[in-house]
Amino acid sequence: MSDQNLLRKMWHIPHLVLIVLMCSNVWAFNGELAELECPDDCDCHYFRVNWMTDCSDSNLTEIPYDELSLNVYVLDLNDNLISDVQPFPADIKMRRIQLAHNSMTEVKKESFAGLNYLIDADFSGNRITKIDPDAFDDSPGFITLELQSNPLAEVEGPFLSIKSLLYLDISNCSLRRLNENFFSNITSLSTLDLSENPLNVIDDNKGFYPLISLETLKLSHCNLSWISNDAFSKQGRLKTLELSGNNLYKTDWSAVLNNLIRLESFDLRKSGLVHLPETMFDMNLYLRTVILAENDLINLDVASTLGNLQQLDVLDLSYCNLTLPLSEDAFANATKIRTLYLSGNSLFASDLLVALAPLTNLNKLSLSNCGLSRLPDTFHKFLSLQELDISHNPLNDAFVKLLAPLETLEYLNMGYSNLSYIHPASFSKMTSMRRLVLSGNDVNSLEAGLFGDLTRLESLELNFCGLRRPLNATLFFNNFTYTDLTELRLAGNPLRVSPTGPLLPKQLSRLQTLDLGNCNLTFLPAEAFYWTRNITNLILMGNHFSYPSDLRFLEILPKLEMLDLRYNNLTTFSPKQISLNPNVEKLKLIGNPWKCDCSVAELWDWAHLIKGDLSILEGSTIAAEHITVGKSKRKKLLACHYDTVKQPLPIVISKTVPGRKPFLKSQRTLTASNRTWAKYVRESGCEPMPTLQRTARAAIQPEGYVSDEWVHMKLAHHQQNTWALAALNSIMVYVALMSILGLTYLISQKRTNQPISDKDN
Template sequence: MKASWVILHAVLALHISLTWSFNGELAELECPDDCDCHYFRINWVTDCSDSNLTEIPYEELSLNVYVLDLNNNRITSVGPFPADIKMRRLQMADNLMTEVKKESFAGLNYLIDADFSGNMITRVDPDSFDDSPGFITFELQGNPLDKVEGPFLSIKSLLYLDISNCGLKYLNPLFFANITALSTLDLSGNPLGVIDNKVLEPLSSLETLKMNDCNLTYIANYAFVSLENLKNLELSGNIFTTTDWSSVFDYLPRLEYLDLRYSAIKQLPETVFSNNTYLRTLILAQNELNSFDVSHTVGKLQQLDSLDLSFCNLSLPLSEDAFVNATKIRSLYLSGNSLFASDLLVALAPLSHLEKLSLSNCGLTRLPDTFHNFKSLQELDISHNPLDDAFVKLLTPLDKLEYLNMGYSNLSYIAPTSFSKMTNMRRLVLSGNEVNNLEAGLFGNLTRLESLELNFCGLRRAINATLFFNNLTYTDLTELQLAGNPLHVSKSGPLFPKQLSRLENLDLSNCNLTFLPPDAFYWTRNITTLVLRGNHFSTPNDLRFLELLPKLEVLDLRYNNLSTFSPKDIAVNPNVEKLKLIGNPWKCDCSVAELWDWANLEKGNLAILEGSTIGAEHVTVGKTNKRKKLLVCSYDTNKQPLPIIMNKTVPGRRPFIKPQRVLTSTNRTWAKYVRESGCEQPANLQRSPRAAKTDSEGHLRGSELEPNTWAAAAIKAAVVYITLMAIIGIAFVLAKKRRAPKTAAFDKNN
């Protein structure tokens, strides 16, 4: 009995020790000196990017590293990595690697994704990832690959391959022979010239194929014969001349999305899409389709939902039967063609289901009197046309319109009744028109308006009360854009009227502002996002208006003239979740460290300081540019030599492994400077209980169950379940042992 209690206590102790690590903070793991490490959700990220490294700090890595970011260094070779490392994603973009070797990645049993884009790689060992059975994503774009004679890779699990812009001029018939599970392939930017019949034959599982900007002049008739599962095909930016499109597309019965933008196509046969009955999105924009007859080609696609014929130099008039068989079209883009209102009047008549219509850059001086047919039209773009106020009455029937773009239409006057019947309007764009004097009551009836864009309108003063109804709060109007207006701001008084009291998002970027009065937002205290990018704020004293914004969550001060900033400057804004400070001339002093420690310890989330840590956008598969824009500060160059930084252990900052460091550059990223500075922390700055809670970047938020919390909860539930099963099993065994002698005696007597 005593032994059973010992076992039970041991099991319970194991359960408590496992669950405790998830109730408190996640454990700090190893981190190289030249790197910044943190949790992204519950995964350990080691960010060594932009660190001028010439080799990987293998011995300083944690075996539990989930993402290792080595982007933008000077590393020439890889591996091998420590045994038992559990790395899932390896990012080595923009280094100096010349080869991918098998021995470099031996033992990486957990590796899923690798990004080697932007190196100098000429050769890839086909068996490089044999030890990674779950390897599914490989990004190699932007490497000068040599000609490949046989199979390029041998990875049965690979689903995503990006070898765009690799200088490939030829693909041999065996190139894809050993990666037959591919579902997404990007070959864009390679000067392939032609696609032969056998090249793509092994890729029967392919669903997305991108061959944009490949200098393609010809695709063989049977090149797509095995691609019956292909749904998305991109062929934009080529120079097709002799391709038989009817034969090529005939083998793609499941095709849903086709992009032929800017591919020198001048004509398409009438039967080109006869076997593509599921085609829903067709993009033919920026082709010289002078003599293109819409009715004989795309007009036959009965399932077509979206058609883009923008900038196709259409010379044939749109006939009355252009869309008579494609009546399901909901999105039609005709921008950039020289059109006449009379042709549009008859051609658009059958499109009673139209929801989006773009007629920008069409040289229209008036609009067709056909808008009464579009009972479902929700979005209309008539921007960049030489219109005047005479057209407004033709838009009157569009009472269901939710988005109207009249930007850059040479308007200087807008009548006060222009939008009186558009009571469903949610977004209105008037940017780029010199409408210095907006008429009283112009926006009065737009009671459902959510977003108003008046960028670059030459406005000298902000929105005033006369534009709206008196004594009416526009409860849905939450976004206002006034970027690029040379605003003249008074030294005192509110910037906006009481009617805009529900405003949440305000853009005042590039408005030549040097200050805003302290009571600028007296009536608009619900602002959560304030964009002041590209102005001339230089000291925290210029930001006293923040005191009236208790709900502020996002503050964008990028590219101003600030050299210092303190947590005290936003002490009255307790809900701040994002500070955008990149592009200011920051000084490397202890105010930088103070702000860093505030975000790390008090707020519990370094990602509040945009440019300090790695985020989701920096590890997104397929994203062309994952490089971070970093927060950078500089020392006073008049103080030479640069100081020797002593290794100090400070709460919330990781100590250095090496005993001392000597600065060699006047410019430092904030992450490096804070660790090297030795700045003392304020006595009242402690790790807040909020620091144990993560937000979307890895720190709890109240009691919300974000993905990381779900993961922790799932692990805890699993531990509890296993523990209970173990206890039940132990109890069952002990009970059976106690019954065993009695059972044996009973059997003997019988």
């Protein structure tokens, strides 16, 4: 059989499989994938193509087992009062459970029996002292366990028995000792975080010996004073080692690092080092990142200690109290360094002139807070230098001659440099500049023509500069549009805004991102953005906007995509405020004193039914960052409050409302005046506004007359239809992958002269 015949045969396979899957998908869409169960105290929705049940921050004392859908993918129970976990319903398909910040004291095997699909679990921030080593025996694909911030008791023998475990976080768990069998039954671990445990020493008890697959080890802030020479002798695959925040001045580094020949990243920030042996990195020739910042390396000879690291890409020596002058051979052998941090050391321009000369590949240089009053005349040698940070230096006003060589620089940060005046010719030759940071300088007024030559500028930051008025036209060339300048940040300036007229000049007509956060604004005129109608991202957080009528300026921003109104004084907001901004994709409204009334439901329905995506309201539902391994799961959610001074908390009676999931109980008594928007909308009984229904009807009805019942049905299943489309896309990707695998197999059989059976065909 030729390869072409094989291809013809394989062509029919995905079509047949796709037909079968599409038919089964129709059945599932009408049955299993119909509106799933949701506990009364939770918010449930599809996240990507998976059913999410968010019961976080609901004052729960027990898990609502009887109300859970068997198809739940992620169950979020963070920030409750749950102390005991009972067995879950049989056949539940849960992949991830989040029980962070509860009152658990033990992880028992019977609690998680039968969870055959479980992959990840997060129990961080509880009161757990004991864990059954066999707790996840019924979860053969279990790979991630987060237990950080629990007061674990001392362990005798193996800590866990999970052969499949790849990621374990037991940081800040009060562990003082690791017995030599602690890791003996989790030998597949690739990432281990032991940070913030008072281990004091890593001795010769062979505790790390079983972890032969380990690639990342974190031991930061463990009060370590000593590490034995053989502690990591079996970790030949280790690529990342973090030891910051310890006191390791007694450690024999040459011996400890001797076996880590594959080490690529090494972090010793703030570890009490006062001396580094010249042979420290002799066996670590693949090191690309070395962080030695915040150690008292007074007598460090850079050339002797780091001279052999010819693959070094990132070196951080910031705040090391370097007193020996940087010699001309300091970086003579490490010429591949592209990122160098020297901030926080007392340096002289003359020393930098000779020491930096070999670093012709330098891409990023940080000389922040180095006491520099002038710069070395060496930047013309750095043909690849793109980023320079000289902030927090007493540079005063002497710039023109010092900055003249920086003609190829793309990013310059000279914030907080004690500037009160900037000469108008300071940036005249820096025509490649794309980002300029001048924040933190008390420049009450800016000279005419200051930014005129920066015709390629993309981002300009003038935060906290004491500016009383926005930028005016004289700062730029007349009759010239700065087409690349798309970002302007003016946060933290006490701006005084005129009651009428444009805020910014015509030269900035291509502006897309504008930051006016914390500018003490109570209003902006309706014509504020007359010349800057291309704005897509507008940041107004931390101001004093109180009424929707304060936001009339939004009417002339047709391209607006993101509006940030966090931490203002708004109590209500309606879709009509952004009806002339059809491209809005993100509204940030957290931190305002929202009232629990039907205006909240109106905005919710607008996002859900008209925009087709609840995530447009940041903080409305669970997001990707809330289920990311290794990060804080605490969410800031949109919340409103009942005015309990004027009326008591209402008794919620279950109502049938289009687009809302019904409650399982007929009525419920609220116990807290603060409600998340998700919970309030569900329990409020607020009907979708007639204008939203008409808009939805116009968007989805067929030709001819359509009844209100039909519209209600469509509204109720709008989100479900969106999910079905995503599911179909996933199926098609799966079929394509399987077809490729099958084709590869058959062709390989042909080319190796292996017979192709009827079963193979």
